[in-house]
Structures are given as C-alpha cells and as structure tokens.
Amino acid sequence: MSRLVRPWAGRFLDEGTAFGPGDSLLSEITGPLPKDQEFxxxxxxxxxxxxxxxxxxxxxxxxxxxxxxxxxxxxRPRTGQEPKNDSEEIASQALGRMNEVLARVQELQEALDEPSETWPRLRAAWTRAQDEEDPRMAEIVRQARDLLPVVRNLEKRIRRVLRRHRELTPLDRVQEMDRASMVWLSRQPGKTVAERAGANQRILATVRQEDFNTLENRVFHSYLRLAADVAREWVRQHPNAQASNRYRAVDSYRKVCLSLARMLVGQSVGLAGPGATPNYVLMQDKGYRLVYDGWIKLLQRQKIEDDLWAWQAQAWTDFSVLAIVLALDELEESELVAQSPILWRDEAYTGRWFEQDRPLAVFWLRETGRVVEVQARPEAPGPLLTLARAHVALRITDPNRGDLPRRVAVWTPHAMQRFDLEQSAEDSLERVKQIQRFSSHEVLRNGLILAPAHGVSEAITKSHDNLRVNAIALGASGQTLADGLDALRAFARSEIYRGVT
Structure with a gap:
C-alpha cells in the first residue's frame, strides 16, 4: 500500500510517516487488497x-x-458544545462545512420526487443555498416547525402519577393504612387510636403524592435537552441568517426547549438513556409519541454524523459530481438523453447517501453533435484514469468524426486544511504530461480539480502546449458556492466546445 498526499502526487509518504490533516488520505494498492487497514x-x-x-x-x-x-x-465537536480553544474552533468550522455539503447532497432526495425534473429542482435548491440569508433545511428546522405546538401542549398536560408512601399524618386526614402502618400503630403506647397518636395526634399512614418522574417525562426531558443543543449548533452555523424565518423559528424553539427542561428539573424529572424501551404512553399518546419519534431522529443524526465525519471525502465527491451535472445541464444545447437510476439510502453508508449505475448522466449536444458522459467511481476506468488516479471523469465523444474519445480527469480531493490551489494545478499538470507517454485507445489531455474552498473561492488554470488543468476551490453555500458554480460553468463551456469552429 503506497500512501498519497494528493491523488496526482508523483511520490508517496515515507514509511513511518503518518497522514496529517493537510493530506487527502488516499492510497494506491498494487496486488491484493489488505485486510488490516481502514479504507x-x-x-x-x-x-x-x-x-x-x-x-x-x-x-x-x-x-x-x-x-x-x-x-x-x-x-468532531459534541452536539451543542461551544468552541473553547483554537483546535475546537477549527473542528467546529469543519463540522459546519461538512453539514453544508451534506445539505446540498441531501437536496437530491427531494429533487428525486419528480424524476423528469430532478436536475431543475436540484438547481433551484442550490440557487437558494447561494443566499446565506436563506439557511439550509435540517431536521431541527423541521422539528421547530412541526413539534412546537406539540411541546406546548405537553407543557399544559404533563403526565403525572400518584405514588403511595408512608408518612406521619394527622388523624383527621388519614384515608388509607397498609399492613406496615398498622404494625407501627400496634407498637405505640396507649389503648385507643387517639392515645397512640401521641401529643401531635399523628400516625403512620399511606398517602399519595404526585410524581412526574415517569419514563415518558424522562424521554421528554432528554428530548428537550438534545433539541436545545442541536438548535444552538444550527444557529451558530448560520450567523448571517438572523433575519430569516427559519433562523427565528429554530432560535425560538431552542429557548422554549430550555425553559421546559428547567421546569422538568424543578419537578425532579430525570433523563432517559438512548436505549430506553418505549412504554404504553410513549406509543399511544400522540403528543408523547411525536416527541419520542423526534428524539430518536436526533439521536440517529448524532450516530450518522460520526460516520459522515469519518467519510467526508465521499460526500465531497458526490457533491462535486452533482455540481458537474448541473453545469452541463445548463448548456443551451444540452439534452439529457440518459440517466442512471439513483437509489437513495435511508442511512449513509461510508459517507454516501445514494448509489447509481455508470455513467450517472449522458448529455447530447444537439448542435455540436457531441456526447458527454459524467462518470463517477467507474467499474472499468481504463489505463488513463488508473494512471491519473481520478475516480471521476468526463468522457466526450464526437460520433460524426473518427476521433478517439477523450477523457477529462476530475480530481475531488478533500482535506481538513485548504489546498495550495496553484501548486496543486501545477502538480496535476505534470501528471497529465506523464500520461501522454502512455498509448491508449482514448485521449486524456485535460484535468479538473474540485477542492473545498474553506471560505475562499478561487479558480486557476495551468496549461502547457495542448494540455490544461483547471483548479476550482468552491464551497457548498453562500458566495463560495456561487463563485464555484460560475467557474465550473466556464470550464464546461471551454472543454465541451474545445476544437469547435
């Protein structure tokens, strides 16, 4: 196993050197796959x-x-935790970027509701995401909208039970005695009940008191605490959206949850563990059932985030592929002639929310007469992509001419630190030069790098003779998303119409 700093790297990490936060965590394996490595x-x-x-x-x-x-x-920061030092601030920013990428990818799920309008609907969602004052949809946003009246209703009718216990009670208030109370009374000095009650005229009797510490209320308390933490995290990640309805709704819901949680603490209600088995009330009472369902969804979100944190690079590749498809779909003469079925998962697996066959999309340029295929993680990459170490590519074919099909290698590297984009473009151009020495039934002369912007969008082009590499740093929301998509559209036009007179 040869470990790579970048996919286009000409050298590997030295033996004994660990991957760092600036590396892409890629390896090239020759021969059988190892069984003792995470990959x-x-x-x-x-x-x-x-x-x-x-x-x-x-x-x-x-x-x-x-x-x-x-x-x-x-x-990865804990839910609702405020950063206390530089390291935690870096982690918090990384989590925010990850959630934005996931939001863009998950918007594909809603776009798939209308298969014939998948890409226009996704484009509309991504256009809205370019406005930082219109924050992303998230589970806590849905719950702030749907569960606020439920929570308010439970506040008015919070369930309580009457529990029996024994205490010294005035004679005129005694209503019930159990065996232990009667044994106690029989041992007191005196012949009559009044004499045995003593000077204070109290005897040990069974009384009933209200108790709020039930399982359903403990689940309610746990939900309120978790929802407040998730809402705080969401609000912190969208400081520019304070004027939006979503921001106000989530912030208001956070305050309501904190207030009700304090009320439950005052009533001695504890917290339920994540593995709590629902009782009759949680299953049959509509309000408590909705709260329980919301609690489970937020708990699952935490579990999913652990997996997504580990496999952010996978989500970044899916985001990049969707961006390429949108850029090609916007060409005036492009027509989507084929699209692989997209299977959306209930849960992400190794960072991936959907599966698709290859290629993902095929476009026909009606006037130019070219066919453009978007390929992601190809099963049969061919020698050129294998040399390039690019698991995303464009394949451009001109059926009216006898030219060999040409590929564009697309690298989607991800790292916790920002890339030196200019150096990356130069290094990948060297990789493209090396590929020219290899004879093949296809042509690969150009490349594209799509890297995380880390808050600063950028676009660089490096060329040599008839070889070229475009490097684009883009984000998943706000201005960095808008700038990145503009650069990607410009690349698509220059590449697709290359050689057209």
Missing part, C-alpha cells in the same frame, strides 16, 4: 497487466488512529 475502494483498474486500486481512508474519530497511521486531526 473504502474508490476505483480498481489495471495497468500493463497489473491490478491497481485507489483507496480512501477515513478521518479518525480522535486526534490519531492506526491502520494506517493518522495524526493531528481535529475531533
């Missing part, structure tokens, strides 16, 4: 009869991890 297979091809595989390793859940060695990484 997912991105692409598997062959070069001169020898099998080669491109693998991605997860970000560690802690600062360091083994198999392979990884060190110095930020730790």
């Amino acid at each position: 997912v297979l991105l692409m598997q091809g062959a070069l001169q009869g020898q099998g080669k595989a491109l693998c991605l390793h997860p970000y560690p859940k802690w600062e360091a991890a083994l198999r392979p060695d990884r060190g110095g990484f930020p730790v």
Whole structure:
C-alpha cells in the first residue's frame, strides 16, 4: 500500500510517516487488497497487466488512529458544545462545512420526487443555498416547525402519577393504612387510636403524592435537552441568517426547549438513556409519541454524523459530481438523453447517501453533435484514469468524426486544511504530461480539480502546449458556492466546445 498526499502526487509518504490533516488520505494498492487497514475502494483498474486500486481512508474519530497511521486531526465537536480553544474552533468550522455539503447532497432526495425534473429542482435548491440569508433545511428546522405546538401542549398536560408512601399524618386526614402502618400503630403506647397518636395526634399512614418522574417525562426531558443543543449548533452555523424565518423559528424553539427542561428539573424529572424501551404512553399518546419519534431522529443524526465525519471525502465527491451535472445541464444545447437510476439510502453508508449505475448522466449536444458522459467511481476506468488516479471523469465523444474519445480527469480531493490551489494545478499538470507517454485507445489531455474552498473561492488554470488543468476551490453555500458554480460553468463551456469552429 503506497500512501498519497494528493491523488496526482508523483511520490508517496515515507514509511513511518503518518497522514496529517493537510493530506487527502488516499492510497494506491498494487496486488491484493489488505485486510488490516481502514479504507473504502474508490476505483480498481489495471495497468500493463497489473491490478491497481485507489483507496480512501477515513478521518479518525480522535486526534490519531492506526491502520494506517493518522495524526493531528481535529475531533468532531459534541452536539451543542461551544468552541473553547483554537483546535475546537477549527473542528467546529469543519463540522459546519461538512453539514453544508451534506445539505446540498441531501437536496437530491427531494429533487428525486419528480424524476423528469430532478436536475431543475436540484438547481433551484442550490440557487437558494447561494443566499446565506436563506439557511439550509435540517431536521431541527423541521422539528421547530412541526413539534412546537406539540411541546406546548405537553407543557399544559404533563403526565403525572400518584405514588403511595408512608408518612406521619394527622388523624383527621388519614384515608388509607397498609399492613406496615398498622404494625407501627400496634407498637405505640396507649389503648385507643387517639392515645397512640401521641401529643401531635399523628400516625403512620399511606398517602399519595404526585410524581412526574415517569419514563415518558424522562424521554421528554432528554428530548428537550438534545433539541436545545442541536438548535444552538444550527444557529451558530448560520450567523448571517438572523433575519430569516427559519433562523427565528429554530432560535425560538431552542429557548422554549430550555425553559421546559428547567421546569422538568424543578419537578425532579430525570433523563432517559438512548436505549430506553418505549412504554404504553410513549406509543399511544400522540403528543408523547411525536416527541419520542423526534428524539430518536436526533439521536440517529448524532450516530450518522460520526460516520459522515469519518467519510467526508465521499460526500465531497458526490457533491462535486452533482455540481458537474448541473453545469452541463445548463448548456443551451444540452439534452439529457440518459440517466442512471439513483437509489437513495435511508442511512449513509461510508459517507454516501445514494448509489447509481455508470455513467450517472449522458448529455447530447444537439448542435455540436457531441456526447458527454459524467462518470463517477467507474467499474472499468481504463489505463488513463488508473494512471491519473481520478475516480471521476468526463468522457466526450464526437460520433460524426473518427476521433478517439477523450477523457477529462476530475480530481475531488478533500482535506481538513485548504489546498495550495496553484501548486496543486501545477502538480496535476505534470501528471497529465506523464500520461501522454502512455498509448491508449482514448485521449486524456485535460484535468479538473474540485477542492473545498474553506471560505475562499478561487479558480486557476495551468496549461502547457495542448494540455490544461483547471483548479476550482468552491464551497457548498453562500458566495463560495456561487463563485464555484460560475467557474465550473466556464470550464464546461471551454472543454465541451474545445476544437469547435
């Protein structure tokens, strides 16, 4: 296993050197796949009869991890936790970027409701995301909208039970006595009940008191605490959206949840554990059932985030592929002639929310007469993509001419630190130069890098003779998303119409 700093790198990490937060956590494997390493297979091809595989390793859940060695990484922040130092601030910013990428990818799920309008609907959602004053949809936003009246209603009718216990009670208030009370009374001095009650005229009797510490209220309390933490985290990640309805709704819901949680503490209601088995009330009472369902969804969100944190690079690749499809779909003469079925998962698996066949989309340029395929994680990448170590590509074919099909290698590297985009473009151009020495039934002369912007959008082009690499740093929301999509549209036009007179 040869560990790579970047997919286009000409050299590998030295033995004994750990991956760092500025690395892309990629490895190239020659021969059989190892069984003692954490990785997912991105692409598997062959070069001169020898099998080669491109693998991605997860970000560690802690600062360091083994198999392979990884060190110095930020730790995923706990839900609702405010950053207390520079390291936690870096982790909080990384979590915010991850959630924005996930929001863009998850908007595909709603767009799939109308298969014939998938890409226009997704484009409309991404256009809204470019306005930072219109924050992303999230589970806490839905709950702030749907569960606020439910929570308010439960506040008025919070369930209580009457529990029996024994205490010294005035004679005129005694209503019930059990065996232990009668034994106590029989042992007191005196012949009559009044004499045995003593000077205070009190005897040990069974009384009933209201008790709010039931399972359903403990679940309610746990939900309120978790919802307040998630809402605080969402609000912190959208400081520019304070004038939006979503921001006001979530912030208001946070305050309501905190207020009700304090009320439950005053009534001695404890907290339920995540594995609590629902009782009759939680299953049959509509209000408590909705709260329980909301609690489970937020708990699952935390579990899912652990997995998504580790496999952010996978989500980034899916986001990049969707951005490419949108850029091609916007060409005036483009017509979507084929699209692979997209299977949406209930839960992300190794950072991926959907599966699709290859290619994802095929466009026909009516006037130019070219066919453009968008390929992601190809099953048969061919020698050129195997050499390029690019698991995303464009394949451009001109059926009216006898030219060889040409590919554009698309690299979607992800790291916890921002790339030096200019240096990356120069290095990847060197990789493209090396590929020209290899004879093949296809042509690969151009490349595209899509890297996370980390708050600063940028676009760079490096060329040599008839070779070219475009490098674009884009974000998943706000101005960095708008600038990145503009740069991607410009690249698509220049590449698709290359050689057209």
